[in-house]
Every structure is written in structure tokens, then in C-alpha cells.
Amino acid sequence: MLKNAFAVGCGGFIGAAARYLFSVFVNRINTGNFPISTLIINILGSFLIGFLTQLFSSLYPSNKKLLLFLTTGILGGFTTFSTFSLExxxxxxxxxxxxxxxxxxxxxxxxxxxxxxxxxLAGIIANA
Incomplete structure (x- = not known):
């Protein structure tokens, strides 16, 4: 179980860093108010989690640790919306x-x- 948690944590670091870098890149191009980078990240993450879970269940059903690293870790760090979408x-x-x-x-x-x-609530606390 600890090895799985470590795999998820390492993947989460990669996913969160990727989300930040992707957002910075897209927001340099996008000057509007619509959160296009978040939308793109959520769509991409949702596609990738569906793709990877199906691929692994068909081709690599016993490689659970790598699937955890990629889905719960990287894609979970990239976007939790992908998990919501898959579920x-x-x-x-x-x-x-x-x-x-x-x-x-x-x-x-x-x-x-x-x-x-x-x-x-934060506004109330900050202004108290």
C-alpha cells in the first residue's frame, strides 16, 4: 500500500506541475476572461483517464501500480475533474x-x- 501511495504522490507532483505550466502557456495566448486553460485541461484529463483505464484493463490488467501512477497520480494532479468524469x-x-x-x-x-x-466565509473572516 505504501508503494502505491508513493507512486500516486510522484504522479501527483508531475500532474500538478504540468497543470501549472500548461495554464501559464495558455493564459499567455488567451487574453479573455473565460478560463479556457482549465476547460482544456479538464477535457484532456477526462479523455486521457478514459483512454488509459480502458487500455490498461485490456492490455495490461495486472499492472495496477503504473495505472495508479498515471491516472490517480498524474491525471489526478492534472485535474480531479477527470476522475469525476470517469466515475x-x-x-x-x-x-x-x-x-x-x-x-x-x-x-x-x-x-x-x-x-x-x-x-x-473567507471574506467574512478577512473583514472581521
């Missing part, structure tokens, strides 16, 4: 359409609400 697709493909829909709705509503409430 939602897995729910849908396994016939749990209701849970897939609830995961989408709850994630959007509660995560955005959480970010909003967190900002409000």
Missing part, C-alpha cells in the same frame, strides 16, 4: 443512469456552492 461514465455504462445523473447534478451544485460559500 460518471462508469456509472452510466454499468446501467446506473440515476446515479450518473445525480453525480453530475450533485457535483455541479454542491461543488460550486462549496466554492461560493468558502469564498464568502
Amino acid at each position: 460518471t461514465v462508469n456509472l452510466y455504462q454499468s446501467g446506473n443512469m440515476l446515479y450518473a445523473a445525480l453525480n453530475i447534478i450533485f457535483s455541479i451544485v454542491f461543488c460550486i456552492s462549496g466554492a461560493f460559500l468558502g469564498k464568502m
Whole structure:
């Protein structure tokens, strides 16, 4: 278990650094207000996590540590949206359409609400 955690941690470092560098690069080109770098990162991460999990389950089913390094580690550090996307697709493909829909709705509503409430609370504390 410790080896798996180490693999995930090393991958997380790579993914987080890649997200930062990619955002810096895209934001030099993008001068608008829309967060295009985050959108591109989330789309790319979602594609890659789906691709890698399917590829590994078909071609390398016993190489769990490398899959953890790539998906939970690198892509988890690159974007946690990729994990949300994969879990939602897995729910849908396994016939749990209701849970897939609830995961989408709850994630959007509660995560955005959480970010909003967190900002409000920090504002209250900072201005107290």
C-alpha cells in the first residue's frame, strides 16, 4: 500500500506541475476572461483517464501500480475533474443512469456552492 501511495504522490507532483505550466502557456495566448486553460485541461484529463483505464484493463490488467501512477497520480494532479468524469461514465455504462445523473447534478451544485460559500466565509473572516 505504501508503494502505491508513493507512486500516486510522484504522479501527483508531475500532474500538478504540468497543470501549472500548461495554464501559464495558455493564459499567455488567451487574453479573455473565460478560463479556457482549465476547460482544456479538464477535457484532456477526462479523455486521457478514459483512454488509459480502458487500455490498461485490456492490455495490461495486472499492472495496477503504473495505472495508479498515471491516472490517480498524474491525471489526478492534472485535474480531479477527470476522475469525476470517469466515475460518471462508469456509472452510466454499468446501467446506473440515476446515479450518473445525480453525480453530475450533485457535483455541479454542491461543488460550486462549496466554492461560493468558502469564498464568502473567507471574506467574512478577512473583514472581521
